Amino acid sequence: MLIGAVAVVLGLPLIAVTGLTAVVFLDSSAKAVASDGGAGLQGVPQEFREWILKADAACPEPEMTPALLASQLWAESQFKTSRAEATSYAGALGPAQFMPETWATWGRDADGNGVNSPWDIGDAVTAQGRMMCSLLGQAKRSGYAGDPRALALAGYNAGWGAVERYGGVPPRSFAGGQTYDYVHSILAEMPRFEGPGTLQVSGSGAGPDALRRAATRLGTPYSWGGGEPDGPSTGFCDGVNGYLNGSCSASHTVGFDCSSLVQYSYWPTTKLPRTAAEQYGATSDRAVSRNDLQPGDLLFWSHGSSSSIYHVAMYAGDGKVLHAPRTGKNVEIVPLATAMPERDYHGATRP
Known part of the structure; x- marks a missing residue:
């Protein structure tokens, strides 16, 4: 030395x-x-x-x-x-x-x-x-x-x-x-x-720009209730969500949940509301078919209706989505077909 x-x-x-x-x-x-x-x-x-x-x-x-x-x-x-x-x-x-x-x-x-x-x-x-x-x-x-x-x-x-x-x-x-x-x-x-390569996003506009910003957070932990327009933060547990192995993981995990990641990614160009259900409500008048998805489009999953939206992700191109999946996981890119249960896929919107 x-x-x-x-x-x-x-x-x-x-x-x-x-x-x-x-x-x-x-x-x-x-x-x-x-x-x-x-x-x-x-x-x-x-x-x-x-x-x-x-x-x-x-x-x-x-x-x-x-x-x-x-x-x-x-x-x-x-x-x-x-x-x-x-x-x-x-x-x-x-x-x-x-x-x-x-x-x-x-x-x-x-x-x-x-x-x-x-x-x-x-x-x-x-x-x-x-x-x-x-x-x-x-x-x-x-x-x-x-x-x-x-x-x-x-x-x-x-x-x-x-x-x-x-x-x-x-x-x-x-x-x-x-x-x-x-x-x-x-x-x-x-x-x-050396991990998986940085997501390559082509094009310009709100959607591609939001996806590029989201890609800088790949690997960030999921934290229920965590995350804000300025970046990741600790979350909280609500009696059902935010727990890992019996303890409240969210309270000491700095990260995003699914909707805060989307809000962060679009902010401040498009100021989306905080929760997945609210984000669907704010963008549902601009629905997009699964065959016409573009980078940055929002995809939603629900337990049967628009009133029970429980997850949101961003379309990353090539049949993949970028999302914050659940407690214990990190922000990731995965195939749309396996991101969440296929039967729960509700639809897509374009902010």
């Missing part, structure tokens, strides 16, 4: 230090992760997922991917966030392992809680993304041979001065092989974090 003394001796700007381990392997002891991926990402703790996707979306460099950021976070901290577990002996802090002087350059209050901190997941991951995006651009402009991702990772770990010194990723002889192993382990572990 690189330490401050090594960087000083070599005259390198110490950018970030891997505080925990250089070569890492996923195992069953890792904290709970999202299981079914989506948006090109899987296998990450849910509290990291939104921020990884945002950091990736903010970077114009095509080499940046959610899996690259996730694999790097795993190498840096194994997604740990406590001060006891995510403070390195060299003084690197938080899940993205920033040195204080480097944090002063890249850190921002990304989560809007009034604190700019390398310990806040949102702040740390967005700073990691900005720094990696800058390094990717620098790597491509440098003219050095090799994978720009490898060059950027080396710059993140050892400082760009080390990359300049060697005209590429430093060899194993540099710093005991710490940077070399860091780069190679991250690139080797990336496939573990």
Whole structure:
């Protein structure tokens, strides 16, 4: 591992230090992760997922991917966030392992809680993304041979001065092989974090735009009563809904239910009401046949009539829907025919 003394001796700007381990392997002891991926990402703790996707979306460099950021976070901290577990002996802090002087350059209050901190997941991951995006651009402009991702990772770990010194990723002889192993382990572990690809939506207008916004929430947990126009939130239990394994899961799960996801996706261009039944009532005058569905159309299921609508989903094209299905599941894309019981399909509308 690189330490401050090594960087000083070599005259390198110490950018970030891997505080925990250089070569890492996923195992069953890792904290709970999202299981079914989506948006090109899987296998990450849910509290990291939104921020990884945002950091990736903010970077114009095509080499940046959610899996690259996730694999790097795993190498840096194994997604740990406590001060006891995510403070390195060299003084690197938080899940993205920033040195204080480097944090002063890249850190921002990304989560809007009034604190700019390398310990806040949102702040740390967005700073990691900005720094990696800058390094990717620098790597491509440098003219050095090799994978720009490898060059950027080396710059993140050892400082760009080390990359300049060697005209590429430093060899194993540099710093005991710490940077070399860091780069190679991250690139080797990336496939573990590569989930189903981001939904590709063509066209413009309210429906396609809403579907694109909904797709950014793939993998977000279902939370009965949770979700609002601004994003996911904790929900509640009503005596019947919101429970998992006998306990009220919704009260501590940040996510969406089926109708809040739809409301969020269309807001503020189209301000749909909150519940599935209300959304059907607000759009039923614009019914769409199953043969004429377009991206973003709303699909409804009921227990027999329009007065008993219980579920809403968005048409995602190619015979599939995007929806928040039920407690214990995440926002997903599934075939229309199997999203809910076929006998309960009530019809579709176009907001």
